[in-house]
Structure formats: structure tokens, C-alpha cells
Amino acid sequence: MAKARVKQIQKRDLDILHDLYRYRVLTTEQIKRKHFPDSKYYVNRKLNMLRNSGWITTYSVSRNGRKGKAHHRLTDRGITQLRKNGYSTEYKADALRVSNELLVYLHEANNIMVELSPYGWEMQDSRETKKRYNMNRGDQIHGTLISSDGTEYGFFVLEKGTLEKNMAKVVQEIRATSEGGAGLTHFTIFAKGRDSIHHFVERAREKKLVTSGSLCIMDYTFGIEYLQSRLSDKSSFKRIFQDERSPIRWLAPSTKRRFECIARYQEEEVYFVNLLDTDLMKVEAIQNYLRDLARMQRFGEKPRRILVLTEPKLKELHAELLGESRNICYLELSRKQIQSSKRTKGEM
Structure with a gap:
């Protein structure tokens, strides 16, 4: 036959x-x-x-x-x-051809591509990324993810037992690639396990890692769900919170860099910051704003509280990163609410 x-x-x-x-x-x-x-x-x-x-x-x-x-x-x-x-x-x-040693590494990147490509994301693999940005062949980066608005994010996957030396290499790669203005400036780290998230945050802070774009660290599964949602798209995010039924009403673009907007929440004007992606550069911007409040008041500027968009299991982490302040309040979206905002396949 x-x-x-x-x-x-x-x-x-x-x-x-x-x-x-x-x-x-x-x-x-x-x-x-x-x-x-x-x-x-x-x-x-x-x-x-x-x-x-x-x-x-x-x-x-x-x-x-x-x-x-x-x-x-x-x-x-x-x-x-x-x-x-x-x-x-x-x-x-x-x-x-791919060696068996690299297969697990490639499998993780391709899983992310499979999950996100129907929702408006494009992916370039590590080989193409390293070639475009003159990176070393042995670098840890898994590739880049490109959003529907053209923003490109270098991405990494951290396993539960990521070795200390590999964690340090990821931090160094991000620094080297983002410096000089010709490389990547936005990064997303998918971490498997809360320990990997904490370890990355510790190393990033210890090495004073700063990018001119974003530096997001998310749980692997939650991160994929978030990036499938409309909340991760800037235009859709704006439309969601311009809706009359929303408990937060978008009023105007933010006058502060990295904050989403000025919004009305419970009869109060606030700065609204989406921290569902745990962008460490947004965390730094919030902390800088809080440190600047005294100066603003001396010069007669109107301070606003910061409303942080978070998720119940993330709130503890975000509170730990930001510290206690009466000028911060939180709006929690449940995992179910985030999943319900999933984009229609092919809509972006």
C-alpha cells in the first residue's frame, strides 16, 4: 500500500x-x-x-x-x-539542527511562541536575536517577542533551579544589550516558581540593573495568560478603563513617565499604574515619585495617590517591592477576570 x-x-x-x-x-x-x-x-x-x-x-x-x-x-x-x-x-x-542539550531550552521558547502567536504576538528565536543584536552564541536569551504595536521584548525563561551563575549571566546580558542605545530596551523574564522571581529581583537590585524601557518579571504560566489578555495591549487597556462601567475612569494621559494615566477612582484623582507585568522599572518610577512628594508640596504641585493594578497572589510581592506608603492603594483583578479579558484569536 x-x-x-x-x-x-x-x-x-x-x-x-x-x-x-x-x-x-x-x-x-x-x-x-x-x-x-x-x-x-x-x-x-x-x-x-x-x-x-x-x-x-x-x-x-x-x-x-x-x-x-x-x-x-x-x-x-x-x-x-x-x-x-x-x-x-x-x-x-x-x-x-539542534543538539539534545539545547532542546529543552528551545522547547520552552517555542511553547511561548505557540501560546502567544494567536494573540497578536510575533516571536524571533534566539539565533536570529543574537545575530541582530551582535550577542554571543552562548548567551542565555531565548529570543524576542514583538507586540501588536511593534514593541520588541527580549525574553528569558528561568527554571525553578536556575543556577546562580546563570542568573548573573541573565542580568549581565540585559545590561550589555540595553546599554548604548542600539540594543534591546524592553525585557520580559518568565520565571518558574516564586523563588526564581525573588532571586532575579535580588540580583537586579544588587547590580542596580536599569533599562530605558521595561524590565518585567512574571510567573511563567501567569505571564502567558497576561500577555494573551487585552490588559497587556496599551490601546485595549485604555479602552477598558474608558468604559463607563469601569470602577476606574481614564481621565488623561499620565504626566509621569511609566504611569498609565490619570484616572478617577472613588471620587479621587489618582495616577493609575498597571503592575500586572511586575515591571521593575515601573516599581522604580513609583519609588522615585514617592521620594519626590515633599519637594512637590513645597513648590505647590498637586500630589496624587498611586493606584496599582495587581492580582491577589501578586499583591504581597508588589507591596514588598514598593514598601508601605499611605500614598499607594491597590486594585486587585482576580485570575479569572484576567483570563476573561483574553483577546479573540487573531484580533490584534
Whole structure:
């Protein structure tokens, strides 16, 4: 019996081949979630056809004695198909190979791509990022995420047991890449576990790490949920809080850098700051503002309290970072509320 092959190439075939070119290797589950979210079995049939056509190859990698997952990568014939259909290709299949040591690292980055790409985010992998920003091949950065408004964030994934030397390397990479004005200025760190968050914050503060953009540190799972939501998009955020039903009413753009806006909350004008992303540069801006209150009052400037948008499990962390002050109040959004603000796939 003849093996089923691709008779006429379809857009979804090309999308899969292009993803394998851009991200080098993907598991069956990752391809299913991105390209076949509503089909449990068709993904295997499609991958068989691509493999029988000689366009992809599949191999299994076992870890710790467990049965290995199927991983898929492009062949030179697959790259030829992309080129025939108008895609620009620079690398041959051998240049896309990934060592088993790097596979876990790449798997994390590709998981984030799979989760965020339907919600308006683009991702560039670590290889392309290092090339664009003249970084070292051994650097820790996982790649960049590009929002729907074109803002580019270098991103890292910190495992629960991230070694101290690797934590220090992440801090140093961010400093080196953001200095001089020609590199990345926005960064997002996805941390697995509260300890990794605290350790990164400690090292960043110890080394006085500052960027001209943002420096966000978020729990891995929560961070993905937040970036899927409208709250993470500046235009959508503004529309949400301009709604008459909102308990916070957007009044005007903020006169203070890094604060979202001037808003009305419980009959009071406040500065509204979205800290759901735990942007350490916003934390620093709030602290600088609080230190400046006495001077503002001496010169007759009208001080406003700061309303911090947080989440119940994050509030303790945010209060610890900001310190106690009667000039700070908090608005908590539940995890369920944040999840309910998820963007419609493809809307951004």
C-alpha cells in the first residue's frame, strides 16, 4: 500500500514548514496547538504526509528514562518547497539542527511562541536575536517577542533551579544589550516558581540593573495568560478603563513617565499604574515619585495617590517591592477576570 503524500500543497502545509524553518524543531503537541487546535487526530495524518513527501523528518528524544516525545524538523526538500512558494530561506537543513542539550531550552521558547502567536504576538528565536543584536552564541536569551504595536521584548525563561551563575549571566546580558542605545530596551523574564522571581529581583537590585524601557518579571504560566489578555495591549487597556462601567475612569494621559494615566477612582484623582507585568522599572518610577512628594508640596504641585493594578497572589510581592506608603492603594483583578479579558484569536 502506497504511503500517503502531499498531492497539492496547501497554506497550512506551508505554515507548518515555515514554522519549522523559523523555530527549528517542534513537537507534535506544539504543532497541534498552533495549527490544529480543534482536531485531535488530523495532525498525525498531516505530519505523516509531510514526512512521506520527504519534507520533514521526525525523531524521538527520551529524558530521564521516560518515553520520548516526537520532534519534527525540516529537510532540504522541505526548504526547497518553501523557496518554490516564495519564502526567503537562508539556511540549509543541517544549519537548523539542534543538539539534545539545547532542546529543552528551545522547547520552552517555542511553547511561548505557540501560546502567544494567536494573540497578536510575533516571536524571533534566539539565533536570529543574537545575530541582530551582535550577542554571543552562548548567551542565555531565548529570543524576542514583538507586540501588536511593534514593541520588541527580549525574553528569558528561568527554571525553578536556575543556577546562580546563570542568573548573573541573565542580568549581565540585559545590561550589555540595553546599554548604548542600539540594543534591546524592553525585557520580559518568565520565571518558574516564586523563588526564581525573588532571586532575579535580588540580583537586579544588587547590580542596580536599569533599562530605558521595561524590565518585567512574571510567573511563567501567569505571564502567558497576561500577555494573551487585552490588559497587556496599551490601546485595549485604555479602552477598558474608558468604559463607563469601569470602577476606574481614564481621565488623561499620565504626566509621569511609566504611569498609565490619570484616572478617577472613588471620587479621587489618582495616577493609575498597571503592575500586572511586575515591571521593575515601573516599581522604580513609583519609588522615585514617592521620594519626590515633599519637594512637590513645597513648590505647590498637586500630589496624587498611586493606584496599582495587581492580582491577589501578586499583591504581597508588589507591596514588598514598593514598601508601605499611605500614598499607594491597590486594585486587585482576580485570575479569572484576567483570563476573561483574553483577546479573540487573531484580533490584534
